Each structure stands twice: as structure tokens, then as C-alpha cells.
Amino acid sequence: MSETQTSTVAPAARSAARKAPVRRKNRQVRGRTGAFWLFVGPFLVGLAIFIYVPIVWSLVLSFFRAQNTVVPDVFVGIKNYVDMLTDSAFLSSLGTFTLFAIFIVPTTYLLALGLAVLINRARFARTFFRSVIFIPAACSYVVGSLVWKLSIFNGVRFGLANTLIATFGADPIPWLSATGGFPWYWPVIVTARLWLQVGFYMILLLAGLQQIPSNLYEAAYVDGAKPGWQTFVNVTLPGLRTATVAVLILNLINAYQAFDEFYNLLGNVPYARPPLVYLYYTALGASQDYGHGSAGALILAVLIAVVTIFQARVLGFGRASD
């Protein structure tokens, strides 16, 4: 009110001048919003169609009988969940996976860390070694598994592994179909996965190592720390915390997704069948039981979420860096 009273000269012009920046700002916001949707939109649509819709669909199916059909058939309440949680094969697949994760996560981390430290300190041919160790990460799990199965661990006396142990006078081992006693398929699966993934994690840790400022080491030496183990534990490891957390979490999620090498190396066997392989045979295999398959998948998803949150809490993932 006071403004209109005092400003007798060209109120229209003034108000236009006052409004102009606001309008420009509005246009800017709209522009940004447009850009946001332009960039995010396609991914969001893809995410919705290929991830969220199937998850919701799967949630719906898990409460229905749905065999040989992907549409809900007869409502069965929580029966599918009860069936899956009392299905000894599904439970033992969770056991198989847990065993696998307990072993593969630390082994991968330690091996990747060891290689990263070695390469970081290499005086010559550093790029060469880095590439050689990283290259298997570019190989598909299926191809890797088939090389393992058909040539290295094929179980006949002239397979690579059996030829090697024959030089020590040992009998050929039927690696993937052994009877009782020692589970020879585990070394096959673990080595295949290590070969395929260690290179990738090594690169992550190597990047982490190169981020540690060299003055920290100098300061440590000035303070009397000895090079080697002492600086490694007190300078290098704390400096690698972020990379370590990332590697461990990625590794665990990867282990949960274990499918390719188990499926290709062992097929549908009860003694080493991770949950995804079991669910594959339940839902997508010849049984085509989407109700039970969906219930199992959701149980697995909840389990993965719980463990990942727990692990992230313990490791401090996403915590503001100190």
C-alpha cells in the first residue's frame, strides 16, 4: 500500500522491473526441472518397468498359486512363504550361500589388497601387471566357468589340474562330481570367482592407495614408525577405509548374486546350490512355479537388505568422513 502511495512515477515500469528477475528465476527453475527429467526420465522409466513393476508383480504373485502362468491364479495367503521357509532345499541353499560368502568375501579382499600393495610398490612394468591382473574382470562368468569346467577341472586324467597333481603321484580327482569326503567343487568355484573378480577390486584398492598423501608416511617416519608392517597398519589401512568399505559391500552383494558359476559348473545339485539357482529352477525352470519362486525371491531380498544394512552400520558406510 505504502509503495503505491510514494511511487507516483510510472508504477507500471517499476512493477515490471520488480517482477522481471522473478520471472527469469522461474524460467531457470523450469529449465533445470526440464533438464532433470530429460536426464533422469529415461532411467526412471526403465527402472520402473524393469525393476519396480516386476518387484510389485512378484509381491502379488507370492500370495497366489501361479504355476505355469505369470498371472495370479488362486489366492493362498502366506502359504507360499510358509512352504519356502520349511523347504529344506531352500534353507540349505541359504546355508550354501552363507558358507560361500563367509569364505569368498574376506579372501577376495585380502588377495585384492595384497596385489594392490604389490603393484603400488612395483618399480617396473607396473602398468603391465595391473592390466594382466585386471583383464579377467572383463571376461564373462559363463565363459570363465566353462573354461574351468571343460579344461582345467574337467575331472579326467588329462585335465590341467589332474595332470598337475599327477606329477605328484596323486590320482585324478572328479572335481565337480566327487563322492562324499572332501567337497572338491568348492576349490573350483572359489578359484573361478577369484580369478574373475580380484582384478576389479584390486583396481579399486589401488586407487585408494594412491589417494593416501605421502606426507602422512613421512610424518610417520619422523615420529619413529618403521617402514613395513607398522606403517601399513597405522597409515595405509586407515587411509583405505572408504575403499575397503566399498569393496566389502560390493563383494557381499556380488556373493549374494552368485549364480553363473554355480549354474554352469554344477547345475541343479543339492550340495552346492545357492538361493538364486534354486529359485531359478523353481520359477523359471521346468517347474514354472512363480508363486513359490516369488515368495522365495522376496525372502531373499529381505535377507539381503537386512545383512547389507547391518554390514553398512558396522563398517560405517555413508557416515560423514571424520
Place this chain on the structure above:
Amino acid sequence: MAACGSNSGRASSGAGSLQQWYHQYGEKGTQQAALKFAKAYKDAAVTVQWVPGDYGSKLASGLLSSSAPDVFEDQLNIELIKTGQLAPLDDIFASVKDDFTDADVKLNTYEGKIYGIKMIDDPQFLYYRKSMFQKAGVQPPTTFDELIAGAKKLTNSKTKGVYFGSQNFVVDHIAPYLAAAGTSVVSADHKSNLLTPEVIAAFTKLRELYTSGSVLQSAPTEWTDPSAFIQELVAIQWCGLWALPQIKQAFGDDFGVMAIPSIGAQGKQVVYNGGWSTFVNAKGKNVDAAKKFVKWLWIDQTQYQEEWSLDYGFHIPPRKSVATKATKLQTGQAADAVKLAGQFGIVDDIAFTPKMATAVSDAGNKILRSGADPKAALGTADGIVQSELKRLFG
């Protein structure tokens, strides 16, 4: 599904075009032959999908999709009938019914309707090397006890006694193992036999064989491929008639065929008559066109049926009129195999569903490979088989 062939390049939907699925046959020339047959058909454009890998799974999910095959090969399963997936073929089949063997007609019939037309009969039996048997002083075994004893004598540092498969040692052979013991997973009146003494004895005997030290437990190729036998890794291999030409080429007359030996007192020697039948997808877009094509290829074109059975691997033609002309199967080991198939042949039970197969094979693997107690392991499977039977037959 990377391996597919098209004979026309025309779009696959709409009237006048059909999708036909085959599993990947191992024998050279089969895919070209399948494409040739499809191309020769003039009333519709037939696109052939040649499916490698786990055919059962891919077919099961493929049938639910919008690009489902109109015509496909498979083995009949009650699940397919109950879900209305299969079109009855009585109208096109009636005229030639008498020309097919009784066993093959019965195999594809459910509640008076015929659902599939047998394309090839594939007997499975054991191949053995005569010279190795002679050297070891072993006679072809007729019982599992003789097989175990013989295999021990045949085993040396280079060669093992028997090869029944690596990964699929159990899952592929459940029906013949149990038939050899005089029993089956599902009884004629749809009850589970799994906890009967015969089944338990069968798995116990298999465990004895498997751990005897004379079994080749792992090889790069499965039992369906004769490579382990041809490379002299074993003296006896479970395989099928289809591999006979390959084995003949490698060893000439130095091999023989025998039935799968019997297990236990109730047991009998067995030849497992597998094979493939062709079916029409009742939920497809062109059921009538598909039936017409099936009639043309698997009923009218007898020269193609003969070619399919005999020119690549060996299979017994299911039609009597074609089989009598099959001179390649009338001499030598092939004739022996055909005779064994007639004498000891058993066929699939359509009530044995994939879910039951997984359950029994899990139990079998636990018993054979991990030494689990047969009764406990089979008990778990028995529960699943019973619930499946209840679901299917009430």
C-alpha cells in the same frame, strides 16, 4: 536364445506364419535338415528355433510368452495337458494310428485323447568295448552285482569301468534306475513308491557302484555324447542309439550293446525308450495352421521322417511302415539295439513332473554323492512327490 534360423525372413506373427521349436540335436546336419523341412512347406512360412542348452526350462517359459512356439518338440507331461497348453491331435492322427507302435501311441495319450506325435524313438542302453571285456575276462553283465564286479576288473590306470554321466548321473536316469529295480517313482494308481524297499535298495546299490572306484565320475561331455567312450576313458558307457554311427566309425566291430542290468531280486533288465514327440500349442495364434503343418511333416512326409531318423544319428522310426524300410537298423549292433529296445523297453510316465524329478534327483545326489541315509533323503522327496500327486490327482 542366440541360435535360431529363419527360412524366410518374414515376420513371425500373423496368419500364415508358424514358429517351430527344436532342442539342439548333437548330430551334424540335423539343423540344416530341420530348416529344409520347414522351407519345403508351402502353406505357411515356418520359422525354426534351434534351442541350445536347457531346452525344458526355455520351452516352459517360452510357452508363457507372447513369442511362444506354435509347434514344438518335447516329452509329454501331465502339467502341459492340465494347463490346456496342448491341442488334441486326434483328427489328424486317426488315419495313421495303427501305423505307430502301441507304446508310442499310449505314451502320448491321456484320457482317450492323443496329444503328441512321436517323431523318433531313442532307446538308451549301455555300449561296451568287446576287446576290453575279452582282455579282462568279463562277460556282459545282466545284474548290477555283475556290473560292479566286472567294472572293477575293467578299471586300470588309463580306463575306468563305467560312465553314466557327470552332472546328470542321477537326474537323467531316475526312471530307468528304478525300472531296473522293478519299480517306479509313481505307482500305476498314482501313489509315491519312494519309501518302498525296492527304491531304497536301488539307491543303495547305485551308491555301491558309484563309490566302487570303477566309475568315471566326471568327464568334459555328458553321457548323451559318446566322447568318453570313444576316447577310451571307459569300457562301458550309458548312451543312446543316436550315437551308434559315431561309435561304429571309431571302433568298427569292436563294441557291443547291452541292456541296463537289473537291480535286486524284483529287478529286470531295462532299455529306456526315450525320444521326442511333436506338439501343437493350443494357446498359439494359429492352432489350425499348426496342426496342418504337423500333419504334413510328421504324418504325410514319410521320406522326411526316414531322413530325420536315419541320416544323421540313428533313431528308431516310430512308424512301422518307415521302420521296416530302415535297412541301416537291420544289421550289426544297430539291429541288436533295436532288438533290445523291443525286448526290454520302458517308456516315460507322464505323471512324473519336473518338480518330482528335482526332488528325487536331490535325494539321489545326496545318497550317491554325499553318502546320505537313503531313507532320510528319500523321505524328504517323498513329501514333495505326494504333494505333487495330490495337486494333480486330488
